[in-house]
Amino acid sequence: MQITFNKLCMLATAFLFLSGSVLAAMPSQPVNAPEPAKNLDTTTGFMQEITEDRPHTGPTRSGLEVYEYRCKGCHGRNTQGAPMPDDKYEWGLRMNKGFTLLMDHALNGYKDFLMPPKGGCRNCNEEEVKNAVIYMIESSGNQVSLKDKKFKPVNKDSQKTK
Numbered sequence: 791m792q793i794t795f796n797k798l799c800m801l802a803t804a805f806l807f808l809s810g811s812v813l814a815a816m817p818s819q820p821v822n823a824p825e826p827a828k829n830l831d832t833t834t835g836f837m838q839e840i841t842e843d844r845p846h847t848g849p850t851r852s853g854l855e856v857y858e859y860r861c862k863g864c865h866g867r868n869t870q871g872a873p874m875p876d877d878k879y880e881w882g883l884r885m886n887k888g889f890t891l892l893m894d895h896a897l898n899g900y901k902d903f904l905m906p907p908k909g910g911c912r913n914c915n916e917e918e919v920k921n922a923v924i925y926m927i928e929s930s931g932n933q934v935s936l937k938d939k940k941f942k943p944v945n946k947d948s949q950k951t952k
């Protein structure tokens with residue numbers, strides 16, 4: 791009885807192992823499957839950015855320029871709750887977290903990347919992202935202190951522009 795059971799176990803293991811390798815060897819997509827869509831239409835501009843390979847050259851962009859270039863896609867229409875630049879109440883609440891934390895969220899992403907790292911502006915440097923954050927806060931009627939304006943992020947990696 792014991793031997794038969796052991797044999798059964800071995801057979802079952804062998805079967806699982808073999809069927810696993812057969813599945814792994816199969817192509818993951820049927821040959822005639824349609825090509826996956828390359829450029830999805832989104833409201834954000836973020837999808838364009840991640841397929842773009844266009845490093846920014848030239849002087850550091852102002853907050854308004856960066857806002858128009860990337861942030862507006864979401865922040866200009868409250869996408870997924872992105873605070874609008876004229877929303878004094880909402881930006882006031884966010885300022886209560888402290889500028890350092892806001893910048894951390896702007897640079898590294900926030901809320902499962904609903905707010906993407908650098909707002910999707912991959913060719914922005916940190917100064918430019920900071921300018922855009924300050925632009926939105928100030929347009930909302932909130933104040934950014936001089937100390938916050940001089941803020942320098944710690945993570946040197948994201949200093950790279952690409």
Ligand code: HEC
Nearest residue numbers: 834860861864870871872884895896904905908909922923
């Ligand atoms: C793909 C959409 C999208 C884009 C593009 C985007 N944001 Fe956001 N952002 C969001 C969303 C959504 C939130 C709010 C998340 C929440 O609080 O639930 C947010 C929140 C923020 C916050 C507040 C974070 C906090 O801790 O409260 C800052 C600062 C910010 N964004 C800066 C930027 C800047 C600067 C840009 C452009 C460089 C940008 N965002 C572009 C979606 C976006």
